[in-house]
Amino acid sequence: MWFPVYVCYFLVTVAAAGDFFSNGEPTVFRKCCPRQHSLVKVVTDHYKHFDCLDRLSLAQTYNISYSPLIISDERFVTVDYGLPILCDGINMIVSAVDLEAKLSTSLNICYDRLVAEVSNGTLMPYIPQTIGLTCINNETETKSESALQINHVRKCCKKGQVFSARYHVCVDSGDNDEQWIVDRLNLTDSYVYEVDIGLQCKSDEYAVELRQRDYTFSVDKNVLIATNRNDRSKTDSLMKGEWCMDQGYDMEDMVAKICTRNCATFNAFCVRKCCPEGYHYKVRRCNSLVSSCVPNVDEQNYFQPMYYLEPLRNDHFGLTDIMGIRTNLECPDGKFVLNRSDPRDNHRLTAEGLLESSISLTSDYCIEMFDRRHCPENDVISSTVLCFIAAEKIKDFRVAFVINSISSVCLALTLIVYCALPELRNLHGQTLICHVSMMLLAYSCLARVQYSPVFDKLTCKLLGNLYPQLLYKLVK
Template sequence: MWVLFLASIIVIAEAEDIKISDKQKLIFRKCCPENQSLIKVTEVNETLSELYECHDGVILEEIYGIVSEPLYVRSSVLVKNGLPKDCDELQMVTVSIAETETLPKENICYDMLVAEVVNGTLKQNVPKTVALSCNQSDNVIVSEPKLKIHAFRKCCPRGQSFDTKYHECRLNNKQNNKNWLPHQLDLSSGHIYETDYGLPCKFDEYAVELYESAFILSVEGSTLFALSRSGEKDSRLMRGEWCMDQEHGTRRVIAQVCTRNCDTFSAYCVRKCCPAGQHFKLRRCGSYASVCVPNEDDDARFNISTYLDPLQREYENIFDVMGVRIGLQCPAGRYGLNTSLPQDQHHLTRNSYLETPTTLTHNYCLEMFDRRECPEHNDVIVSGVLCFLPATLTKDFRVSFVIITISSVCLALTLIVYSVLPELRNLHGRTLICHVSMMLLACACLARVQHSAVEDYRLCTLLGYGIYFGFVAAFSWLNVMCFDIWYTFGSVRTVQPLRKSASERRRFLWYSLYAWSIAVMLTLTMFLLDRYPISAVLDANIGNGACWFGSVQNTQSDWPHYIFFVVPMGIVTCVNFILWLLTSRHCAQVKSEVHRLQAGSVGDRAKRRFRIDRAKYILTGKLWVVMGAGWISELLSTIVSEPQWLWNIVDLFNELQGVFIFLILVVKPKLYYLIRKRIGYSRTPIDTRLEKPDAQNNAASSGRTSSTFLSRTISSDERTNMRISLPNNIKQP
């Protein structure tokens, strides 16, 4: 008896539990049955008729080409299918995924509207979640549990997965991911999901790939949580900012996220020219003018291993996270880099910049160029694409050529005057002749480079070494002149007779040995390290892309320019300044000593000697200012490159060095009388004091020969035939 009573109590309790559980069970009212999609059919005749119908997904794909995923509902939710009944007219409302909760009411259902058909014609194919109701104004409070519809984006269309090698979606050879999406949704925290394909990143955003090996990926509602396995990064990506998929050929999961800052995920980001799944095909052979076409085989896929492998060997974990941005906007047109030309050799840097011998930029893209229809190539290559600089930012090399040519003519006239006048060929005059001749060599080579692009690689290299040797030798001879004037004053403790010519010849030989040795040693060392490179830091690359140092300003590759030019010339400039200061002190001492001398032959001769040497000292100071200003501009130009107008003024000053030298050394009354006497036009006796003019010390300013000045000596005319695209208002050659 007691046993039957207890059994009855247990049965009643279980029945009550089942009743309560069924009442609290989550309910979702879906408009269409499983594997069917909702469409809106509109007939516009004399009257407007709007119907909502459910159709099988296979039929929709065959008739309208619509591929869409229905709403996914987890098995823990009770689904009740069917459109609201007993309605004269259904009202449709678009559901906001982030805000709206579903209502388990009999007169409301939810589903994905995949298309609208008007008079038998497909009007649009924009899947969106909608709610259909009999009376939209019915606001009856429902106490039953409510559900939210969340969003999940699959990176690739149905039947495809994401290939991390080529950074694109590819068809699956096997049906190994047929149930991947439902399985992945089951792992998420939401109950109902609308699914879509692709990642709609904005034009200035990178699609960064988060691999399961580097991140712990989880989805809660419409939010993706990406936790770095190293514990350094913890990111939350909201709806529309991410997608997930299966990695091609594996069972691993990969996520893509949109970001403007790749450092947020410690990603290495590059830019691709064509959309994913497309590549460049040449419009005509012999040119890089191309158009984007779909990939048809693996050879044309986006394979940039030639850029990444060298970095992978040097930085082991650099590609743990990759990002790709599509497109390159160039207002003035763009051109492809022809890797067969020395000036177009390029590579990617540690910070994902593209570096050429003359450029370091983030404004580039990489792409595959299909040349298989060209008999001379018949291959597919990957290369970089850069933007043409707007005309307003391009220096007019014709103006520079004219100015430097004028400077070269002035230097040549100065050299002729000092060579033909015997009165000027003393020790100081001979050092001055050497200095001016080297400045003439540098300016003449620079004028040729400024005239037009030097196509011949050997000639370009020869001109580059001519510029370098000329400036280095000019600095060396200025150092000789500074030392000589310091020695002249520093060695005077008592008034001594004038030095003999034999002594001056010996000193000139020693000076020549020093100056020419410095110039030859530096040039030969740089040439050997350039010809037989042992390190990128010491590889000057003279003539490689520019008839000067083949390095990019303000980069790590600019070390050869510093080592072989900026630092040595800076040391010489500083030594010259120290010698000039010491000479100033000695000059004051000698001046007081000379003034104490009585009038007489010795006193007059000492005073005359002092006046001549003081004139040398003053001119040496002027020369140091000119040379020092040139070197300072050289140093500053390697640090900053803005504002451009200021450097244009500095360039103009440097380009006029030959004119300044001519004005200082030649345009003087004493030299005017000596020249007239030499050519026989002087009919009146000339003051004998004019026959021994004060020796003039001079230094042609070095010129800012850094990559800011000399690297601009190459025009870009040769790139005309390598254009890829130009604005419509720019005439193509």
């Protein structure tokens, strides 16, 4: 009686396994280096080869730190480690791996992250990337592809650090690494991820900080999908290079930083920070706010402009729950700092993120922490930096005045000569006398207004109207 049941169970199991191995099969991934190791290309005058080094060895040998490839567990991906067999560095072709390309399962190729290139003992400038190493000894081997792809994710902070949404900076916190990010995304399929550190938004973009308490996060290959918990219709997709994720400080929630030009899309309150992330201003000269950007050394240096944010939080509930930070302020004509202790420099932030002061209402400003602990004030304050407004350029007409005056003198001499000599006062001479007289009057008016401003309104109108009318008559 149980035999038919066993047969059915066996057939269902076989069918499920067949479906798993045909669609979600534990794909073979050919990795050049052992787990947690990355590739280093070493070139000398006589040969080249590839070394496999772990993160600690990279830091000790070359003073660099890059994360290795992160691979899903053995239920989904079977990893074969090692370079192509019987193939030295000379017979290997290096090719960049497109993030959308299908990976080969051939024994003649392996994949890994090339993080450094060393030439004759010198570390060369190099941008890490995932590459394929192909041996050219056996070009007749049949090429086979898997459904596996190299995907990309960015961790906001380096290993051992998490992101503090309160201070908007990375802070030390144990042994947090890239694997934590991938694990928290609950990826259950086969995957291979390369991980980069940090987020570089464009100069006109803000880095908006989204918390897991406000948004749900999911990743589809290289795309981050962020959905507002209070309004599920508000879903945004961020492409590769536009986002990073990390663990939040003092909490298990995740924090995502995304690059955007429109803070209103995420209901974010956005401000501009003067120094790069992790830096603050240190006063160079006491009794002034002339400063330079220096790295943070303790929590007092962290970006916390409460002087500006507290009034907004009291007047507008929830306004600053989601913050966006943009760094640097380009001022072609120089910068100056508003002195909070001077009533003439009274200023505040508006709910729209603009700076309102006695001289302007502008978005061209930045806020920073000023460390004065080495000065008599012995404190750290936040203040605002504005751009100098370029002085209006006033045209200098002195050269034109001199030239027009010389022309007027020549015209006057010509007029005197024609009026003094009777033989020149024929019909042609009288016509020329009229023409020269009008030109002399016109040039005299022009020279006067170029000499200095005419403050009398009647004289100014007379000179301004007389000059074009005389020119019109001369041309006519």
